[in-house]
Amino acid sequence: MPARRPFGLTRLFGAFVLAATLTGCAGGVLDPVGPVGANDAEILIDATLIMLGIVIPTILLAFWMAWRYRASNTKAEYLPNWSYSGRIEAVVWAIPILTITFIGGLIWIGSFKLDPFKPLPSKTPAVEVQVVSLDWKWLFIYPQQGVATVNELVVPQGTPVHFSITSGSVFNVFFVPRMGSMIYAMPGMVSQLYLQADKPGELMGESAHFSGDGFSDMNFKVHSVSAAEFDAWAQKTKAGGAMLDRAAYAQLARQSSNVKPYAYSAIDPTIFQAVASQKIAPAPGPQPAGPGHAGREVSTGGNR
């Protein structure tokens, strides 16, 4: 048996890459809990591997070439006028074109397969959730259950969730990294997104588009629970609490940040449409509070 090589440089490098990827994986976009995230991640990894197949040899070639033809190496041939070779030129164009053809195929197939607006195949009908991004919190309305939550999302595992997403103020992006695809929340428009969580657990959700001073607090908890637990949760929520009507919405739409999660036991079912169609006007921006500074905005969001 050949003797084992001691801890070589390549091994060290490999160990580093492995460690880095592991930390990168746990809890991130490469550690998906559902089909959308899994498919996205697979495409990301496939594209990376296709490109690494060509990028690593290219980098090695570059350093080999530089080393081999270093000025002090007088043994290497010296071709001071060599500057053209039709064959090499052909190869040099062909390699990137081929690589990008592969990637192009991946783009084509992936874009259609993972169009966020496309429903997920499933026997169970999708749960409807209407999402409104506000300054600086998320409102989730469950029209089928007749409840709503702020900064907290509960989804039944194994069931597709159909998100209809709009914004009551500026742009945001609705993103639950471990569930998969993100999509913009835009005033006056409704984006569609289908996601599904197949594992139970607590996930992190956030806004992936800067929206002002309270932006850092625009994250929300996602609870992926069993279907029974989901129903129980809906019943419990219905049992008591405030109602999301126009007045409550107007209150909520005012700028505030670091809002602790809470729920509404009942909803005005027209609210989402009214926000999306701007029958309810977009939220006001910062309101002057106390003595201002010339030209400086007085912020209501911000530090805790």
Place this chain on the structure above:
Amino acid sequence: MFGKLDWSAIPFNQPIPLITSVILILGILGVLGLITVKKWWGYLWREWITSVDHKRIGVMYMLLGVVMLIRGFADAIMMRTQQAVAIHSAGYLEPEHYNQIFSAHGTIMILFGAMPLVIGLMNFVAPLQLGVRDVAFPTFNSVGFWLTASGALLVNISLFVGEFSRVGWLPYAPLSETTYSPGVGVDYYLWAVQISGVGTLITGINMVTTVLKMRCPGMTYLRMPVFCWTTLASSLLIVAVFPILTATLAMLTLDRYFGFHFFTNDAGGSPMMFMNLIWAWGHPEVYILVLPAFGVFSEIFSTFSGKPLFGYRSMVAATLFICVVSMMVWLHHFFTMGAGAAVNTFFGISSSVIAVGTGVKIYNWIFTMYGGRVRFETPMLWSMGFIFTFIIGGLTGVLLAVPPADFLTHNSMFLVAHFHNVIVGGVVFAVFAAVEYWFPKAFGFRLHAGWGKAAFWFAFIGFWVTFTPLYILGLQGMTRRLQHIDVEAWRPMLQLSVVGVAILIVGVICQVIQLVVSILQRDKLRDETGDPWDGRSLEWATPSPAPFFNFAVMPNVEGEEAYWGIKQRAIDTQQLAPEPDYRPVEMPLNSPVGIYTAFFSTVTGFALIWHIWWLAGLGLFAAFIGFVVFAWRDVHEFEVPVEELIRVERGRRAARDAFLERIRQGEGAPS
């Protein structure tokens, strides 16, 4: 009387901007005082401020770029440290500061750092390489520079009068509309970028005209060095897309100043349109930056391999290909807006197709080294660092251009790592390489090699230690622009990144030391021959530093690699070409119109930001007067006497004769 301006605009109660401002103001006063005491004003005014010499303007652009790079780097240090300490805590920067810092960082780095550096290079190098004495419109050139400086000044004034934009380096509507951003921050951004944008457009027009119309005899298109081609491509892009930026920002200005509804989120405004328009400029903008960088590396690989560039025509084709295609990819910045699968497919593929052009270039640089004698001087180190860094940046760029992958990484730290990978690894490395390479041509002595190499290694390692963690953070789901962080798992990588920043700081210090040491040892580092690197294009045919008229007689180009040909002929025949017949040369007169215009543009911009309408009117009127006076001047050139030409040219010939003599004695090429 003073519009919105009053004493509360000064941040008396905020220690960080206040202290920074005081230090800055004291620093500026110190420099001005020194100039006054040393009686340098006359010299500065005559030789630099009013100069219309493309080399002087180029150097001033670079100086502006370097100063802004340092300012932007200070912002970066604050951002990285804030994120490393603000985990489950508020950190030391409140959101209103943190948000200004990242907005200023991006704006300054791209528009007032990288752009002046790249434009400075094009200005300095292209006319020399084309074998001409100046750019097409020398005075216009000076106006362009001073307008850029005016924009940079406005951004920095916002530090201590009012505030800067808090909405990012691109003022995305509707956040940037008055409803959500009522302060003067966005107005500072708008006027600073508008004024400097006019300056950039002027440069674009100037450089396009110069390359198309001002080549020396025999310099056909396909004999131009690749740097000139990339200058042309980059300037064409400027001319094509800067008007989009100007129009877009003008529409936002109308929204903010007159209550229009182009991009508001109510009354029929379309914020989505803002995204489209700003990226229709924004994506080509990154290629405006990186194309000249490709030009720099083409020159360096060829020179330091002692060989012509491999596949010159491929290189030119790839440049023009990138130039055109870069205008058809903008939607990749918002795949996640839900445009639909077909649209995403189109823009995903068009974006990755750009990587074909880039890939071809990389192979051509690699094959340029094949059969060469590669000298690892500092510019070559930066170039090898570039190859490695840029390939990875291109890979992650293509990943982001795959819509489903972008659905996971859009606006994440992964994206942040991607664009720093290409902009630092591509543009900034190119600028540092170029400064090492062309410094002797500007100042007559080389930069100290040891400190340059140290700077490279610290920058290269520092870069990777800073940005690799950001890639990982992106994959961990961390989005960009967070002022504080609630996810414990992100802590290790955020802190590791700060280690990288510390290494980068050492790199910056090395570079400062390099400059100081080089100035102190300038006699030892003197470039006597005008050709310190055994160069191949025409700039090396001039003495170092190049005289203001560049060439005593216009060179006559007889092939590719113009100067290489001339040099080889001299070596083969063991003598220089016969002394030509000297004729007096007409050169443009200096003109204060640039600084005059910029002064009143700054005043007007400042007045508009603060709604001081009478001052804005006054500023515009004064600028108009200057324009009229300039238009009516009737002497705009002067004659350089033949004796002056002969003096400079004989000096150069003597140096070249000495060089031939050294070769005869078997000492080989100059070092």
